[in-house]
Amino acid sequence: MHLSTDTQERTLQLVEAIARHIGLLPSLPQDPQEPSVPTVIKSIGTVGRDYSTWVSHEADLDNGAIYASGDVAQGEFYNDSVFDEVVTINGGGTVGLAGIVYTVPVGQRHDGTAGTGARIVRTGGGVVVTYGIADTTVEWLEIDQNQVALAAASVINAAIAGTTGLALKNTILHDAARGTNIAAIDRGTVAAGFKIYNNIIYDISETGTSTGFAMGIRDNGTGTKTIYNNTIHNVFNNGGSGVCYGLGVVDDADHIYKNNLVGGTGGTTTGTIADYSIASPSNATANRNESSDATAPGTTNFRSVTMSNEFVSTVDGSEDYHLKSGATAIDNGEDLVAEANVDIDHRDRDALGDVWDIGADEFVAAGGVVFLADRRRNSVLIRR
Amino acid sequence: MILWIWTRNDATGLLDGEFRDSDIGQTKPDSFEPSIGVQEKKSWLIIKIPDPPNYAAVAEDLVTPEYAAGQTPDENVIRRARRYRLDWRTQFTASEIAIIEDALQILPDGTTQAGGTVTSGVVSGLFTINDFRRK
Numbered sequence: 310m311h312l313s314t315d316t317q318e319r320t321l322q323l324v325e326a327i328a329r330h331i332g333l334l335p336s337l338p339q340d341p342q343e344p345s346v347p348t349v350i351k352s353i354g355t356v357g358r359d360y361s362t363w364v365s366h367e368a369d370l371d372n373g374a375i376y377a378s379g380d381v382a383q384g385e386f387y388n389d390s391v392f393d394e395v396v397t398i399n400g401g402g403t404v405g406l407a408g409i410v411y412t413v414p415v416g417q418r419h420d421g422t423a424g425t426g427a428r429i430v431r432t433g434g435g436v437v438v439t440y441g442i443a444d445t446t447v448e449w450l451e452i453d454q455n456q457v458a459l460a461a462a463s464v465i466n467a468a469i470a471g472t473t474g475l476a477l478k479n480t481i482l483h484d485a486a487r488g489t490n491i492a493a494i495d496r497g498t499v500a501a502g503f504k505i506y507n508n509i510i511y512d513i514s515e516t517g518t519s520t521g522f523a524m525g526i527r528d529n530g531t532g533t534k535t536i537y538n539n540t541i542h543n544v545f546n547n548g549g550s551g552v553c554y555g556l557g558v559v560d561d562a563d564h565i566y567k568n569n570l571v572g573g574t575g576g577t578t579t580g581t582i583a584d585y586s587i588a589s590p591s592n593a594t595a596n597r598n599e600s601s602d603a604t605a606p607g608t609t610n611f612r613s614v615t616m617s618n619e620f621v622s623t624v625d626g627s628e629d630y631h632l633k634s635g636a637t638a639i640d641n642g643e644d645l646v647a648e649a650n651v652d653i654d655h656r657d658r659d660a661l662g663d664v665w666d667i668g669a670d671e672f673v674a675a676g677g678v679v680f681l682a683d684r685r686r687n688s689v690l691i692r693r
Numbered sequence: 694m695i696l697w698i699w700t701r702n703d704a705t706g707l708l709d710g711e712f713r714d715s716d717i718g719q720t721k722p723d724s725f726e727p728s729i730g731v732q733e734k735k736s737w738l739i740i741k742i743p744d745p746p747n748y749a750a751v752a753e754d755l756v757t758p759e760y761a762a763g764q765t766p767d768e769n770v771i772r773r774a775r776r777y778r779l780d781w782r783t784q785f786t787a788s789e790i791a792i793i794e795d796a797l798q799i800l801p802d803g804t805t806q807a808g809g810t811v812t813s814g815v816v817s818g819l820f821t822i823n824d825f826r827r828k
Contacts, residue, residue: 355727362719365733368712374796
């Protein structure tokens with residue numbers, strides 16, 4: 310049968326439309342009036358990638374042969390081999406990047422537990438990630454400090470004056486220790502605008518006899534800060550007299566803490582030990598946080614919860630901080646902003662109509678099947 | 694030891710204080726076998742030298758900046774160039790240097806004018822650990 314050129318063209322258009330509709334081809338922009346921000350994606354890994362190290366990718370952010378003003382530079386980590394490096398993200402200012410995103414593609418990400426996706430396992434003690442320029446997002450990595458003593462006070466640090474637009478999402482940070490001040494995530498006194506969403510933090514310990522503090526997240530200073538849906542467990546301060554908080558919060562009006570699940574904070578320090586440093590803030594906004602002690606802040610809060618009833622496993626070396634059936638955290642969270650909607654397993658709480666849970670994981674009952682479409686890669690992830 | 698040598702200077706308008714021409718960006722042992730990224734080969738001079746004795750300490754020293762993140766969050770991070778440098782230009786011709794400095798090119802496989810060997814963008818046979826200088 311012979312088809313006219315016009316018919317052939319219409320047929321092709323129809324096939325293309327169907328392919329886009331079912332996700333085999335990427336969707337076209339919905340609003341052609343909306344200017345799109347060019348994103349320059351480069352891979353980071355050790356099997357045929359653009360870069361083999363994070364440091365090399367970061368150092369190229371001002372390379373005018375690669376980026377132009379207004380671009381978003383996106384580095385994508387591949388789980389080819391384990392990374393072991395520290396990076397200060399401060400490039401792109403000369404070129405004029407609109408933003409920097411370090412992420413992990415679907416299929417290369419962790420599954421919410423350690424050792425399952427692209428990760429950094431440290432053999433040295435430096436600050437692993439230092440935010441040094443505005444509009445920088447780091448997400449989906451696992452950072453294992455591997456109990457190697459930190460040489461500085463934090464694993465992730467944002468103590469850069471005036472820095473805004475920072476985000477840390479869906480990461481797993483664990484096994485960090487130091488003989489004095491330590492925090493897995495430290496938002497310093499001067500940085501402004503930091504979003505900390507859906508991270509799992511565990512096994513953070515101060516091991517000295519000093520006055521040093523130990524904190525999972527150390528909020529600090531002024532500037533808008535939103536800390537949503539993080540799971541923090543086993544922050545310890547052993548010896549000395551320093552404080553020990555799972556979530557060290559600040560009682561300022563521009564700080565917001567919601568849906569965080571903190572428990573198991575402890576140690577032998579003579580200083581204060583608490584899951585949250587402020588149980589009843591006067592200025593900060595807090596709601597639907599949960600704790601194993603009596604410090605969870607919020608208009609609605611969930612206190613004195615037994616953590617062994619919340620998580621699949623807290624056994625050292627085989628931690629699994631997914632929620633288990635019957636956990637208090639299930640369906641007790643607040644429905645938050647779209648940026649925090651994707652849980653530690655890449656489950657979109659909003660798209661799937663979930664009642665939000667507390668913490669980084671959104672519980673799915675056994676036997677349930679969820680289809681997560683990744684149109685960019687024309688794939689569908691089936692999760693039970 | 695495989696080393697990533699930064700090949701840009703202020704004249705190229707690319708620097709913001711973290712790296713300087715001839716700084717060492719990354720070190721890996723000789724046993725580092727996975728592929729080095731294509732863009733990486735364009736942006737850096739990647740050289741291979743014999744692993745020095747006390748490899749771990751040397752590798753760390755070479756990439757340690759003069760100043761780094763503060764010891765407490767209250768301290769500002771001070772970004773400075775590395776403590777050691779490699780005067781790599783002395784071992785290459787002008788045309789080779791032009792390729793190395795061009796972020797869109799990679800040195801071709803084969804021998805360099807000074808007798809080095811380029812294999813998949815990695816230059817060997819030109820330098821040893823003794824060629825690195827304290828700034």
